[in-house]
Amino acid sequence: xxxxxxxxxxxxxxxxxxxxxxxxxxxxxxxxxxxxxxxxxxxxxxxxxxxxxxxxxxxxxxxxxxxxxxxxxxxxxxxxxxxxxxxxxxxxxxxxxxxxxxxxxxxxxxxxxxxxxxxxxxxxxxxxxxxxxxxxxxxxxxxxxxxxxxxxxxxxxxxxxxxxxxxxxxxxxxxxxxxxxxxxxxxxxxxxxxxxxxxxxxxxxxxxxxxxxxxxxxxxxxxxxxxxxxxxxxxxxxxxxxxxxxxxxxxxxxxxxxxxxxxxxxxxxxxxxxxxxxxxxxxxxxxxxxxxxxxxxxxxxxxxxxxxxxxxxxxxxxxxxxxxxxxxxxxxxxxxxxxxxxxxxxxxxxxxxxxxxxxxxxxxxxxxxxxxxxxxxxxxxxxxxxxxxxxxxxxxxxxxx
Amino acid sequence: xxxxxxxxxxxxxxxxxxxxxxxxxxxxxxxxxxxxxxxxxxxxxxxxxxxxxxxxxxxxxxxxxxxxxxxxxxxxxxxxxxxxxxxxxxxxxxxxxxxxxxxxxxxxxxxxxxxxxxxxxxxxxxxxxxxxxxxxxxxxxxxxxxxxxxxxxxxxxxxxxxxxxxxxxxxxxxxxxxxxxxxxxxxxxxxxxxxxxxxxxxxxxxxxxxxxxxxxxxxxxxxxxxxxxxxxxxxxxxxxxxxxxxxxxxxxxxxxxxxxxxxxxxxxxxxxxxxxxxxxxxxxxxxxxxxxxxxxxxxxxxxxxxxxxxxxxxxxxxxxxxxxxxxxxxxxxxxxxxxxxxxxxxxxxxxxxx
Numbered sequence: 158x159x160x161x162x163x164x165x166x167x168x169x170x171x172x173x174x175x176x177x178x179x180x181x182x183x184x185x186x187x188x189x190x191x192x193x194x195x196x197x198x199x200x201x202x203x204x205x206x207x208x209x210x211x212x213x214x215x216x217x218x219x220x221x222x223x224x225x226x227x228x229x230x231x232x233x234x235x236x237x238x239x240x241x242x243x244x245x246x247x248x249x250x251x252x253x254x255x256x257x258x259x260x261x262x263x264x265x266x267x268x269x270x271x272x273x274x275x276x277x278x279x280x281x282x283x284x285x286x287x288x289x290x291x292x293x294x295x296x297x298x299x300x301x302x303x304x305x306x307x308x309x310x311x312x313x314x315x316x317x318x319x320x321x322x323x324x325x326x327x328x329x330x331x332x333x334x335x336x337x338x339x340x341x342x343x344x345x346x347x348x349x350x351x352x353x354x355x356x357x358x359x360x361x362x363x364x365x366x367x368x369x370x371x372x373x374x375x376x377x378x379x380x381x382x383x384x385x386x387x388x389x390x391x392x393x394x395x396x397x398x399x400x401x402x403x404x405x406x407x408x409x410x411x412x413x414x415x416x417x418x419x420x421x422x423x424x425x426x427x428x429x430x431x432x433x434x435x436x437x438x439x440x441x442x443x444x445x446x447x448x449x450x451x452x453x454x455x456x457x458x459x460x461x462x463x464x465x466x467x468x469x470x471x472x473x474x475x476x477x478x479x480x481x482x483x484x485x486x487x488x489x490x491x492x493x494x495x496x497x498x499x500x501x502x503x504x505x506x507x508x509x510x511x512x513x514x515x516x517x518x519x520x521x522x523x524x525x526x527x528x529x530x531x532x533x534x535x536x537x538x539x540x541x542x543x544x545x546x547x548x549x550x551x552x553x554x555x556x557x558x
Numbered sequence: 559x560x561x562x563x564x565x566x567x568x569x570x571x572x573x574x575x576x577x578x579x580x581x582x583x584x585x586x587x588x589x590x591x592x593x594x595x596x597x598x599x600x601x602x603x604x605x606x607x608x609x610x611x612x613x614x615x616x617x618x619x620x621x622x623x624x625x626x627x628x629x630x631x632x633x634x635x636x637x638x639x640x641x642x643x644x645x646x647x648x649x650x651x652x653x654x655x656x657x658x659x660x661x662x663x664x665x666x667x668x669x670x671x672x673x674x675x676x677x678x679x680x681x682x683x684x685x686x687x688x689x690x691x692x693x694x695x696x697x698x699x700x701x702x703x704x705x706x707x708x709x710x711x712x713x714x715x716x717x718x719x720x721x722x723x724x725x726x727x728x729x730x731x732x733x734x735x736x737x738x739x740x741x742x743x744x745x746x747x748x749x750x751x752x753x754x755x756x757x758x759x760x761x762x763x764x765x766x767x768x769x770x771x772x773x774x775x776x777x778x779x780x781x782x783x784x785x786x787x788x789x790x791x792x793x794x795x796x797x798x799x800x801x802x803x804x805x806x807x808x809x810x811x812x813x814x815x816x817x818x819x820x821x822x823x824x825x826x827x828x829x830x831x832x833x834x835x836x837x838x839x840x841x842x843x844x845x846x847x848x849x850x851x852x853x854x855x856x857x858x859x860x861x862x863x864x865x866x867x868x869x870x871x872x873x874x875x876x877x878x879x880x881x882x883x884x885x886x887x888x889x890x891x892x893x894x895x896x897x898x899x900x901x902x903x904x905x906x907x908x909x910x911x912x
Binding site for chain 2 (some may be wrong): 158159160180451452458459462467469474477487491522543545555557
């Protein structure tokens with residue numbers, strides 16, 4: 158069933174569908190399984206890097222930039238087209254339907270941009286946002302530190318003002334995409350004497366040069382998708398401080414709380430694909446007739462459909478002009494806890510076959526071994542399940558702090 | 559499909575909630591628990607006449623109000639929240655949908671207007687106990703039994719499903735014996751019915767019953783949603799005020815996290831019930847999957863919420879005096895009625911081709 162979003166949106170959808178059909182390079186959809194991109198700890202689409210290096214992807218990227226369909230939610234003056242969340246949702250649905258990728262600018266689009274749009278000066282917006290749209294600036298996140306994860310406001314990385322520059326020194330950790338990034342958005346302490354939430358600043362620093370070193374952290378999966386970073390007097394202009402000195406906590410919270418529902422109706426797709434892959438695996442191992450396995454598969458399918466129904470409901474609320482609040486925490490808690498359980502179910506389905514890894518250098522794993530191991534991270538990163546439950550209890554239910 | 563609640567729907571919800579708060583608060587529910595019939599005929603008449611609740615989703619051509627199942631789901635949620643005691647589910651959901659999905663035109667015209675008006679309390683006798691239907695010189699006769707019939711003792715019209723057909727049996731039909739049963743959940747009434755050469759009118763083939771039961775599954779899930787929300791609300795309200803160690807127990811993460819998990823489950827149930835109600839309204843081909851998964855999940859949610867509500871209340875939650883056990887018992891009834899979660903998950907597995 159499709160949500161009735163009114164004639165304007167129906168027209169937008171039809172136009173967009175025609176545009177995609179006319180502009181998507183032939184063969185783009187077949188390059189890889191684009192819809193599973195961004196699954197940390199999921200299904201890793203095979204050959205993603207090769208697909209993104211393909212001329213057809215590059216051509217598609219140019220088409221989208223020219224059509225202002227990269228960061229389309231941003232104002233026109235910075236490269237977007239002020240697209241609202243409902244149209245973003247339709248955009249995601251239509252791209253998924255056609256099997257073509259959205260070109261997304263990672264943390265620059267999802268984290269830095271929203272904070273800049275809310276807190277930065279017009280000059281800062283004009284300087285930083287277009288560079289994110291074009292892909293010139295690729296950001297990584299400098300929030301967590303070895304001693305400070307959930308208690309983010311206690312970060313110790315120092316930011317010292319020196320003339321018209323700020324000098325950042327400290328250690329950050331759990332940085333994904335460090336190798337691709339040329340910029341880092343960092344939360345650092347600029348007033349050590351202020352209460353912990355009041356002495357922080359949000360700074361965009363260059364993530365290049367001899368003052369920056371990083372090294373990969375090998376995870377329990379055997380892969381190394383995150384880094385730890387050493388910032389040794391990294392200099393940035395004071396104009397790179399967003400929201401003003403010592404106002405970083407508010408800016409960072411904008412980043413974390415930014416969820417407008419644009420992905421509400423496509424978030425379940427990767428889990429749906431994964432579910433049917435597990436059904437295939439169950440059949441392959443002759444496990445699909447086992448009553449317990451059938452219960453587990455039906456449970457998993459139920460969870461995926463609940464994500465879909467809730468997504469449609471969220472979109473309906475956004476279309477009514479309501480801003481999603483603690484729903485973002487509920488969504489994150491739901492899928493991350495689901496995915497851990499799905500990994501356990503998958504290993505139950507494959508049974509003792511899951512005890513043996515494929516041969517090869519390093520620590521290669523099967524698809525389900527990888528899901529089983531990698532899904533443990535989902536309930537930890539971007540706010541642990543415990544933090545999400547605190548947010549839900551305090552902000553949605555009003556329980557006392 | 560339009561999932562956002564309209565102004566009209568909000569007003570419907572508010573009026574049903576106010577009606578139940580005025581006419582059948584939990585103090586009244588407790589009194590009804592001890593009566594033989596288990597319901598208040600005066601409140602039932604008002605619910606039918608003044609509010610028109612049984613008519614709500616019945617098409618106008620059969621004397622109904624012609625709203626949709628989406629509006630009925632709102633009514634059911636409120637009934638579930640209030641632990642309403644009465645034959646609404648049996649008559650306006652089970653029997654009405656059995657007729658709508660199975661019966662021929664004549665039988666629909668014969669029964670639905672009275673069900674819509676509340677003049678007839680009808681029920682649907684389900685089960686796999688032995689029951690034979692025989693054509694005795696032009697009169698069909700039923701012999702056998704149905705052991706657990708919702709509101710079977712007070713119904714004026716008993717619809718009986720066999721593998722092939724749906725039959726209508728009048729309350730005064732000879733050879734029908736109805737024995738009210740002592741229920742664990744005293745807010746729901748069951749009767750055991752035996753039929754001995756009981757004359758019955760065939761109303762249609764049983765083939766449509768699967769759809770009727772899918773609709774009923776979502777309807778029951780809507781009631782379960784209301785019950786689960788009520789249990790969560792009670793737990794949260796108590797956690798905010800009850801103090802131990804000089805602080806509200808709601809400041810403890812052990813309590814907070816339980817409540818947060820319950821909210822996730824209640825909100826997910828709400829999404830499924832809404833989506834399912836639209837699947838009924840649009841006569842969508844998604845109904846066969848959304849129905850079993852919604853019933854299974856709503857059962858788990860209500861059971862969890864009702865159990866956790868007792869735990870969060872501590873000692874007072876274990877008393878007869880406190881209302882927590884009423885929801886706990888209702889949750890168990892609803893979980894088992896129309897198929898338990900495992901049965902619905904197996905049905906789902908089959909329907910998605912596993």
